[in-house]
Amino acid sequence: MITFEQLQKTYPSRGTGQPVQALADIDLTIGRGEIYGIIGRSGAGKSTLLRTVNLLEKPTSGRVLVDGVDVTALSSRELRAARHSIGMIFQHFNLLSSRTVFDNVALPLELAGVAKAQIRATVEPLLDLVGLTDKRDRYPAELSGGQKQRVGIARALASKPKVLLSDEATSALDPETTTQILHLLADINKRLGLTIVLITHEIAVIKEICHKVAVMENGRIIEQGPVFDIFAHPKHETTKTFVDPVINRGIPDSLRARLSATPVPGSNMVLRITFTGERATSPVISAISRKLNLDLNIWHGQIDEIQGAPFGTLVVEAIGNPQSIEAAISLLNVNKLGVEVLGHAVPGNLRAAV
Amino acid sequence: MLSPEIYALLFKALLDTLYMVAVSGLLGTALGLPLGVLLAVTGRGELLQNLAFNRVAGVLVNMTRSTPFIILVVAIIPFTRLIAGTSIGTAAAIVPLTVAAVPFIARIVEGAVREVDRGLIEAAQSMGATPFQIIRKVLLPEAMPAIALGLTLSVVSLIGYSAMVGAVGGGGLGDLGIRYGYQRFLPEVMLAVVIVLIVLVQIVQSTGDWIARRVNKRNLKS
Numbered sequence: 156m157i158t159f160e161q162l163q164k165t166y167p168s169r170g171t172g173q174p175v176q177a178l179a180d181i182d183l184t185i186g187r188g189e190i191y192g193i194i195g196r197s198g199a200g201k202s203t204l205l206r207t208v209n210l211l212e213k214p215t216s217g218r219v220l221v222d223g224v225d226v227t228a229l230s231s232r233e234l235r236a237a238r239h240s241i242g243m244i245f246q247h248f249n250l251l252s253s254r255t256v257f258d259n260v261a262l263p264l265e266l267a268g269v270a271k272a273q274i275r276a277t278v279e280p281l282l283d284l285v286g287l288t289d290k291r292d293r294y295p296a297e298l299s300g301g302q303k304q305r306v307g308i309a310r311a312l313a314s315k316p317k318v319l320l321s322d323e324a325t326s327a328l329d330p331e332t333t334t335q336i337l338h339l340l341a342d343i344n345k346r347l348g349l350t351i352v353l354i355t356h357e358i359a360v361i362k363e364i365c366h367k368v369a370v371m372e373n374g375r376i377i378e379q380g381p382v383f384d385i386f387a388h389p390k391h392e393t394t395k396t397f398v399d400p401v402i403n404r405g406i407p408d409s410l411r412a413r414l415s416a417t418p419v420p421g422s423n424m425v426l427r428i429t430f431t432g433e434r435a436t437s438p439v440i441s442a443i444s445r446k447l448n449l450d451l452n453i454w455h456g457q458i459d460e461i462q463g464a465p466f467g468t469l470v471v472e473a474i475g476n477p478q479s480i481e482a483a484i485s486l487l488n489v490n491k492l493g494v495e496v497l498g499h500a501v502p503g504n505l506r507a508a509v
Numbered sequence: 510m511l512s513p514e515i516y517a518l519l520f521k522a523l524l525d526t527l528y529m530v531a532v533s534g535l536l537g538t539a540l541g542l543p544l545g546v547l548l549a550v551t552g553r554g555e556l557l558q559n560l561a562f563n564r565v566a567g568v569l570v571n572m573t574r575s576t577p578f579i580i581l582v583v584a585i586i587p588f589t590r591l592i593a594g595t596s597i598g599t600a601a602a603i604v605p606l607t608v609a610a611v612p613f614i615a616r617i618v619e620g621a622v623r624e625v626d627r628g629l630i631e632a633a634q635s636m637g638a639t640p641f642q643i644i645r646k647v648l649l650p651e652a653m654p655a656i657a658l659g660l661t662l663s664v665v666s667l668i669g670y671s672a673m674v675g676a677v678g679g680g681g682l683g684d685l686g687i688r689y690g691y692q693r694f695l696p697e698v699m700l701a702v703v704i705v706l707i708v709l710v711q712i713v714q715s716t717g718d719w720i721a722r723r724v725n726k727r728n729l730k731s
């Protein structure tokens with residue numbers, strides 16, 4: 156649906172300063188009907204990248220294909236027509252304070268020269284979709300943040316776009332409202348088959364509704380792929396710092412202090428078991444413990460859900476004879492659970508360590 | 510107390526003032542509003558950036574604005590004669606009043622338009638709006654509360670300026686006050702003129718405030 160090819164954006168230098176490279180070597184394909192998240196810290200270039208899709212930012216070189224059309228090659232008239240099929244929502248909503256809810260949603264249709272009766276027929280179902288029918292004659296100043304963003308969403312959908320761009324749409328909202336707005340977006344994505352590209356600095360947003368994610372840093376995409384894979388196996392350091400607070404892959408320092416890289420007399424092996432997908436729900440751990448007569452002392456663990464699939468890690472100290480532990484590891488592998496040996500627990504009073 | 514003749518003069522002077530202020534106010538708005546919008550949208554990084562136009566228009570506006578009004582009235586007498594056919598009288602006084610009002614209103618409108626949140630312009634652009642549509646559907650409606658207050662200020666200033674056009678036989682309240690109240694030493698006429706002017710300005714200001722409140726939808730209580 157959207158393809159970025161060799162995209163570059165350089166801002167010319169101001170005065171004596173160096174030119175600023177905002178986007179570098181961006182190659183990215185976003186499939187039809189996907190919710191694609193782009194995450195990065197402020198200044199990473201994600202906002203610039205998003206704005207090249209409807210050419211609010213003009214790239215220095217490279218192409219942006221939207222539904223097969225290179226938007227960078229359009230005349231200004233063609234570009235305005237193309238923008239009708241690309242909706243956009245904003246962090247600060249950008250509603251006209253002088254217009255009612257109804258008239259705000261009607262604005263893109265007015266701009267396109269749609270007849271009054273047709274505008275009514277389009278706007279009213281949209282207000283219903285976002286749950287604001289009773290606010291139709293209110294002004295934005297009378298609405299809460301969440302309601303304002305709902306107006307923004309209805310307005311973006313008014314011209315029946317194929318793509319919806321979301322520029323930090325939930326960053327100005329409280330957590331509860333954020334969840335509601337994200338669910339609304341996911342619902343619209345499912346119901347209308349709309350492709351959604353959203354940028355955010357909040358990993359929770361990616362985790363909540365995105366199918367795929369790209370991580371940006373210094374104008375480059377440093378990692379991209381399905382959300383589940385990126386969360387389960389983040390490669391880049393920046394990605395890890397984003398993912399770690401949500402997926403707690405580390406182990407507490409107090410426990411780490413008891414780990415030794417090599418076995419010492421009386422030590423037990425410490426394993427990290429990674430659950431992905433439906434395997435997380437099958438009772439593998441208790442089965443292993445029972446079958447192999449192994450005591451699994453759980454040190455640390457977290458089970459979460461990404462894109463509706465369970466995901467988690469469990470750090471266990473395996474207490475039993477070495478053959479049983481070997482058997483347990485191969486059994487975990489057979490069950491397609493990730494397992495890695497973290498080290499060996501130095502004997503001692505665990506309570507004291509904790 | 511004032512004699513009936515003085516009352517008649519006062520009434521005639523009030524009508525002259527209202528006539529001069531109304532016509533120059535309307536003409537000033539008709540020319541100053543578009544000029545102000547153009548000043549705002551042709552600036553650096555704005556919707557229709559045109560620095561040459563912006564610079565030239567800006568200098569012209571500043572030149573007019575920095576000339577004291579009484580000097581302006583006298584300085585543009587040839588221009589006044591060209592437009593009004595005469596350089597004295599109430600009709601002729603409208604020319605310098607308008608010349609002073611246009612840049613005044615233009616700067617006020619420019620400021621009001623520049624205050625409009627850039628995010629709104631971006632949102633309209635993302636919807637495929639033309640620059641003209643953005644001006645008409647976004648910038649002007651959103652700037653309207655500030656423009657309404659600015660126009661009120663302009664009218665109040667015009668009432669003040671109109672008192673000076675007595676210098677070219679413009680008539681009006683200011684002229685009456687100078688000729689009868691000061692030169693003929695009739696303090697009660699001066700007092701009456703001042704009271705009428707105060708009431709007039711109060712009415713204009715209250716009406717302007719009311720309109721500005723009506724068009725401002727930003728501070729509604731939910």
